[in-house]
Amino acid sequence: MTAVKVAILDDYQGVALECADWGQLDAEIEVFTDHIPDTDELVRRLAGFEVAVAMRERTWFTAEVLRRLPDLKLLVSTGPRNVAIDVAAAARQGIVVSGTGYFGAPTAELTWALILAAARNLPVEERAMRDGGWQRTVGTGLHGKTLGLLGLGNLGSSVARIGQAFGMGTIAWSQHLTPERAAEHGVTAVTEQELFATADVLSVHLVLSDRTRGLVGSAELAAMKPSAILVNTSRGPIVDQDALLDTLRRKAIRCAALDVYDVEPLPADHPFRTLPNTVLTPHIGYVTRELYEVFYRDAVEDIAAFQAGQRVRTLT
Numbered sequence: 001m002t003a004v005k006v007a008i009l010d011d012y013q014g015v016a017l018e019c020a021d022w023g024q025l026d027a028e029i030e031v032f033t034d035h036i037p038d039t040d041e042l043v044r045r046l047a048g049f050e051v052a053v054a055m056r057e058r059t060w061f062t063a064e065v066l067r068r069l070p071d072l073k074l075l076v077s078t079g080p081r082n083v084a085i086d087v088a089a090a091a092r093q094g095i096v097v098s099g100t101g102y103f104g105a106p107t108a109e110l111t112w113a114l115i116l117a118a119a120r121n122l123p124v125e126e127r128a129m130r131d132g133g134w135q136r137t138v139g140t141g142l143h144g145k146t147l148g149l150l151g152l153g154n155l156g157s158s159v160a161r162i163g164q165a166f167g168m169g170t171i172a173w174s175q176h177l178t179p180e181r182a183a184e185h186g187v188t189a190v191t192e193q194e195l196f197a198t199a200d201v202l203s204v205h206l207v208l209s210d211r212t213r214g215l216v217g218s219a220e221l222a223a224m225k226p227s228a229i230l231v232n233t234s235r236g237p238i239v240d241q242d243a244l245l246d247t248l249r250r251k252a253i254r255c256a257a258l259d260v261y262d263v264e265p266l267p268a269d270h271p272f273r274t275l276p277n278t279v280l281t282p283h284i285g286y287v288t289r290e291l292y293e294v295f296y297r298d299a300v301e302d303i304a305a306f307q308a309g310q311r312v313r314t315l316t
Contacts, residue, residue, distance in 0.1 A: 001012045003028045004307060005071075007049040010035055010058035019289070020296035025303055027051070033060070035265055043068045050074065051306070053299050056286065057082055058264070074098065074306045077315065078295035079286075083208060087315055098308060100298030107285035108158040111233045114257035115142070115201055117279045118229045123274075140227070142256075143167035148199025149187065150178055151234070156205035157185045157239070163201075171195060174206065196223040201231065208235035218243040221253065229255045235286045236261040248275050259285050301308035 008016045008031045016031055030049075035058060036042045042065060046052060051074045054061065061075060063086045072095055077085055079102045090097050117123060120139035128136045147163035149172040150158040170187045173195040182189035196202065202224065206212045216239040218228075223231070230253060232239055233234045241262050247253055257279040258272065265281055271277055298313065305312040 002250060003072060004013065004051055004303070005049045006030070006040035006051040006303065007032060007046055008053045010055040013079065013092045013287075015289075015292060016053075016296055019292045020300045022049065022296075022300055025300060026307065027303065039065060046072070051076065051303055053296075053303075054078065054082065055295070057084035060084040061090070062086055066090055066095060068091055074303065076100070076299045076302045078102075078299065080313075081315065085315070089129060096311055098302040098306070098311065099313045099315050100302070101294045102286075103291065103294070104155045104158065106288040106291055107233050108155055108162070109287045110281065111155075111159050111164050111203055114231050114233065114259065114279055114281065115203070118231070118255040118257040119201075123279055142201070144201060145169070146171060146198055148172065148195045148202040149205055150174065150195065151205035152182060152185065152187060152204060155234075156203070157187070159203055159205065160185050160187050168201075171198060187252070191221065192220075197218045197225075198227060200225065201229045203231040204234045204238055206234055206238055208238055213237050214240045216240060216244075218246070221247040224253050226252060228253045229257060231257045233289070236264070245271055245275075248277050251277060253277075259283055 004027045006027045006029045008029065009038050011031050011033050014033050022029055032045065044060065046069055048071050050071055052072060052078045055078050061084060066086060066089050075085065075090060075095055075097045076095065078100050080099045085097055119142055121137040124137055128134065143166060145168050147160065147168040147170050149160055149170065151174045152172040156172060163170050164186055171190045172182050172187045173190055173192050177189050179189040190198065204248055214237065218240065221243055244256060248256055255277045259281045260283055266272065272280060302312055
């Protein structure tokens with residue numbers, strides 16, 4: 001039996017092979033550590049591969065891409081969902097799409113790394129220390145301030161608990177959030193308007209959908225306090241990029257702390273990189289050794305099951 005050809009995509013850190021036992025597979029594995037944004041180049045690089053392992057939503061598998069990959073039989077996405085994969089188009093072509101396990105603790109932790117970095121001006125102070133300087137700024141404390149959660153699901157509620165440990169008041173809004181549900185987490189449900197107007201730190205924790213795309217726009221940003229911090233570790237397009245850039249350039253809010261962007265990787269010349277009132281990380285909310293081990297261990301299981309004529313963790 002000929003070994004199956006497996007492509008592992010977007011392994012930026014070059015760690016995929018050490019995070020799981022790939023040797024148990026009868027497979028010829030090639031790892032791509034670079035991002036391949038061009039459709040023609042992606043199709044060329046993946047020609048002949050029967051299995052592709054996609055890291056989250058780094059590479060888009062549109063109907064056009066899938067149509068041009070006639071050898072592809074199994075597409076594994078790390079995580080339980082992936083909006084970058086046209087699952088319906090895959091099904092029409094007989095391509096199985098499988099997912100993996102996931103847990104949200106790393107993203108909640110990074111959310112707080114960003115909040116603290118923004119509140120205490122850590123990027124500026126860290127650079128000053130490396131340049132031989134000393135104190136440059138005056139930070140803001142969090143105790144007694146208000147943490148606003150745009151979304152109170154598993155991640156939002158985890159972030160709320162940490163805020164409460166800091167002595168912050170916690171409020172939340174989402175379209176279907178009820179006072180009773182919020183109270184289960186010690187959080188007060190408020191209106192959308194109250195959320196933006198009241199929060200000292202506003203953290204986004206919604207799934208990207210047609211309903212949430214551009215949900216945070218000019219009006220919502222204008223309602224925020226000039227001293228407020230906006231944090232987004234969910235998906236970039238939930239916040240209108242042009243409106244946020246305008247708000248930051250006018251210094252109408254204190255800071256935006258961002259881990260996610262409309263286009264990823266973020267272009268080298270993007271204005272977010274030059275604004276002094278941003279804290280930026282390269283979509284690393286989920287990037288921890290522990291979660292990568294879950295991703296790639298389950299990917300190996302998905303491939304082994306497929307080779308045995310079975311389907312596991314299929315996405316619909």
